[in-house]
Amino acid sequence: MKSIQWKLVAIYLTLVFLVMLVSGTIIVVRTAQNDYDRVRRELQVVVNRIQKDGIVMEKNNEHKKVSLAEDMKNIPGLSGYQIYVLDHMGNVWDSTVATGDQVKSFRDHIVIQAGIGQAAYDRPRRKWDGVGQIRRMLSYAYPVINEGDQVEYIIYVSTDIERIQTNLRDTIEIILMASLLALIFTCAIGYGFATTLTEPIATLTSKAKQMAQGKLEQQIVVKSNDEIGQLTETFNYMAAELHQTLSTISSEKNKLETVLAHMADGILAFDAEGRLIHANPSAHQILGLGELSGDFHSLFQKLDIELEFSRFFTEDAIIIKQHILVIGKKYINAHFALYQNEHKKTEGMIVVLQDVTEQKKLEDMRKEFVANVSHELRTPLTTVKSYAETLLEGALNEPDLALQFLQVINHEADRMTVLVQDLLQLSRLDNQQIQFHMQSVHLHRFLEDIVSKHRIHADKKSQTVSYVPPSSLVKVMIDPDRITQVMSNVLSNAVKYSLEAAHIEVRVELPPVGELPLVGELPQVGEQPLNERYIKVVVEDTGMGIPEEDLPRIFERFYRVDKARSRAMGGTGLGLAIAREIMELHGGSITVKSIYGKGTVITLWFPVFTGEQKQDEILDISIEAVV
Numbered sequence: 001m002k003s004i005q006w007k008l009v010a011i012y013l014t015l016v017f018l019v020m021l022v023s024g025t026i027i028v029v030r031t032a033q034n035d036y037d038r039v040r041r042e043l044q045v046v047v048n049r050i051q052k053d054g055i056v057m058e059k060n061n062e063h064k065k066v067s068l069a070e071d072m073k074n075i076p077g078l079s080g081y082q083i084y085v086l087d088h089m090g091n092v093w094d095s096t097v098a099t100g101d102q103v104k105s106f107r108d109h110i111v112i113q114a115g116i117g118q119a120a121y122d123r124p125r126r127k128w129d130g131v132g133q134i135r136r137m138l139s140y141a142y143p144v145i146n147e148g149d150q151v152e153y154i155i156y157v158s159t160d161i162e163r164i165q166t167n168l169r170d171t172i173e174i175i176l177m178a179s180l181l182a183l184i185f186t187c188a189i190g191y192g193f194a195t196t197l198t199e200p201i202a203t204l205t206s207k208a209k210q211m212a213q214g215k216l217e218q219q220i221v222v223k224s225n226d227e228i229g230q231l232t233e234t235f236n237y238m239a240a241e242l243h244q245t246l247s248t249i250s251s252e253k254n255k256l257e258t259v260l261a262h263m264a265d266g267i268l269a270f271d272a273e274g275r276l277i278h279a280n281p282s283a284h285q286i287l288g289l290g291e292l293s294g295d296f297h298s299l300f301q302k303l304d305i306e307l308e309f310s311r312f313f314t315e316d317a318i319i320i321k322q323h324i325l326v327i328g329k330k331y332i333n334a335h336f337a338l339y340q341n342e343h344k345k346t347e348g349m350i351v352v353l354q355d356v357t358e359q360k361k362l363e364d365m366r367k368e369f370v371a372n373v374s375h376e377l378r379t380p381l382t383t384v385k386s387y388a389e390t391l392l393e394g395a396l397n398e399p400d401l402a403l404q405f406l407q408v409i410n411h412e413a414d415r416m417t418v419l420v421q422d423l424l425q426l427s428r429l430d431n432q433q434i435q436f437h438m439q440s441v442h443l444h445r446f447l448e449d450i451v452s453k454h455r456i457h458a459d460k461k462s463q464t465v466s467y468v469p470p471s472s473l474v475k476v477m478i479d480p481d482r483i484t485q486v487m488s489n490v491l492s493n494a495v496k497y498s499l500e501a502a503h504i505e506v507r508v509e510l511p512p513v514g515e516l517p518l519v520g521e522l523p524q525v526g527e528q529p530l531n532e533r534y535i536k537v538v539v540e541d542t543g544m545g546i547p548e549e550d551l552p553r554i555f556e557r558f559y560r561v562d563k564a565r566s567r568a569m570g571g572t573g574l575g576l577a578i579a580r581e582i583m584e585l586h587g588g589s590i591t592v593k594s595i596y597g598k599g600t601v602i603t604l605w606f607p608v609f610t611g612e613q614k615q616d617e618i619l620d621i622s623i624e625a626v627v
Contacts, residue, residue, distance in 0.1 A: 012190035266353030498543030
C-alpha cells in the first residue's frame with residue numbers, strides 16, 4: 001500500500017473497527033451482566049414469596065410433606081421455575097418437577113454453601129431442565145434457619161436462561177451489522193476525505209516532477225488556508241524564485257559561454273583527476289589539434305610538452321603558475337590556476353592559453369630594429385669620425401685629399417640625415433602626428449606626372465617605363481604629397497632593382513560596376529568593410545624579383561632582401577614601411593606579388609571616391625596634430 005490515500009482510509013477503518021469492537025464488547029458484556037442480575041433478583045423474589053406464603057416444610061411432619069407442585073400452583077408468578085426443597089445434606093424433600101423426573105439429591109457447591117447457612121448463586125451452566133431437556137440454567141440455593149441457628153431446609157430454585165443467550169446473539173448480530181455498515185460508510189467518507197488531502201499533494205508531486213524536467217513556470221491554485229494551502233503557497237513561491245534564479249544562472253552561463261567561445265585566449269578546464277572537461281574554440285586553434293580529449297598528461301604529450309599534473313597541486317592554490325610553451329612555430333603563454341569549491345577544496349585546474357607569437361615577433365623586430373638603427377648610424381659615424389681624425393692629423397695640408405675626405409663626410413652626413421628623417425616620419429605616422437591635406441585628384445594626370453619624372457632614371461639604365469591610363473575619368477581623395485612619396489618609392493625600387501633593358505609598367509585597374517571584391521582579394525586594413533570597392537594602381541617590373549621566403553617581411557622596417565646591395569644603392573630599408581603606413585592612413589593598402597628572377601608586382605589600393613564622401617570617411621582616422 002504505497003498510496004497515502006489508502007493508508008488514510010485504512011487508518012480510518014482500523015479506528016472505526018476498534019471503536020465498534022470495544023463498544024460492542026462492552027454492550028454485550030453489560031447486557032449479559034444486567035440480564036443475569038435481573039434473573040438472580042427474580043430467583044431471590046421467588047424464594048421470598050415462597051417464604052412469605054407460609055410454605056413450611058418439616059422433615060418429620062408427614063402431613064406437611066405434600067406435593068410442592070400443588071402448593072406452587074396456588075402462588076401466582078412462580079410458573080416456569082424449578083423449585084426444590086432440600087435438607088441440609090442436599091437430599092430432595094420435594095419439588096415442582098414431576099415425580100418421575102425428580103432428582104434425588106444435589107451436590108452442587110451452592111447446595112454445600114447453603115448447607116452451612118450461606119445463600120449462593122450458581123454460574124450459568126447447561127443442565128437437565130426437569131422436563132427431559134438439557135438447557136442453560138441459572139440456580140439459587142437459599143438456607144432456611146430455625147431458632148437454633150440450624151439449617152432447617154434449603155430452597156433450591158432454577159430457571160431457564162436460554163432467552164438471555166438468544167437476546168445476546170440478537171444484540172451481537174445487530175452490533176455486527178452496525179459495524180459493517182459503519183465500516184462501509186467510513187470507507188466511503190474516509191476515501192473522500194483522504195482525497196481532499198492527497199489531491200493537493202498529488203498535484204504538488206506532479207508539478208515538482210515537471211519542474212525537475214525543466215518546466216519551471218509552475219503555479220498551483222490555492223484552495224484552502226490550512227497546512228496544505230500554506231505548502232501550496234510555499235511551492236508557488238519556490239517555483240517563482242527557482243525560475244528567476246535559474247533564469248539568472250542560465251543568462252550568466254550563456255554570457256560566460258559566449259565570452260569563452262569568442263575570446264581570443266584559449267581555455268582548458270580539468271577536473272581533480274586531470275580529465276579534460278571543457279575547451280573553447282580558441283584552444284583548438286591555438287594548440288592546432290583537431291580534437292581535444294583525454295587527460296592532462298596525454299593532451300600535452302601530443303604536443304611534446306612534459307608537464308606533471310600533480311605538481312600543480314603541491315603548491316599554494318592561490319598562486320597562478322605561468323609557462324611559455326613552444327608548439328611548432330608558435331609561442332604560447334600558459335597560465336595554470338587551480339579552482340576551488342565553497343569549502344576551499346580544490347576541484348580542478350584552469351589553463352589559459354595566450355598566443356604570444358606575434359608579440360614575440362614584434363619583440364624580436366624591436367630588437368632587430370634597434371640593432372639596425374645602431375648599425376645604420378654606426379657605419380656613417382665611424383666613417384665621419386675616421387675621416388675627421390685623419391684631417392686633424394694633417395690631411396688638411398693636402399687640399400685634394402682634404403676635399404675628398406670632406407665630400408665623404410658630407411655624403412655620410414646626408415645618409416644619416418635621410419635615415420633620421422625617415423625614422424622621424426615613421427614615428428609621426430605611428431603616433432598620428434602628421435596632418436594630411438586631402439584633395440580630390442584626377443588619378444590619370446597625377447600618375448602621368450610621376451611616371452614622367454622617373455623615366456629619366458630609367459633611361460640611364462636603358463629601361464622602358466610605360467603607363468596605361470584608366471579607361472574612364474577617375475578621381476581619388478588623397479594627399480598628393482604623401483602619395484607622390486609612395487609612388488616615388490615604389491618606382492625608384494623598380495628602377496633600382498631591375499636590370500638594364502628591363503620593362504616597368506604602371507597601370508590603373510578599375511572594379512567593374514556592381515562587382516564586389518572577393519574576401520581574399522582585399523587587403524586587411526583595420527576595420528575596412530568588405531563591401532568597399534577599390535581602385536588599384538599596379539606597378540609591374542621584369543626585374544630580379546624577390547625570394548618567396550622574403551615576401552612576408554619586405555614591409556618591415558630596415559628589412560632588406562640583399563643588404564649589401566641595398567646599402568650600396570643608398571637605401572635605408574624604411575621606404576616600403578613608410579609607404580604602407582601612408583596607404584593605410586588613406587584607407588587603402590599596399591600589397592606585393594613576386595616571382596624570383598622574373599619580376600615583381602606592387603599594387604596600391606585606393607577606395608573609390610564618389611564625390612559625396614567626406615574627408616574623415618575616406619581616412620577613417622582623426623588627425624589633429626600638425627607636423
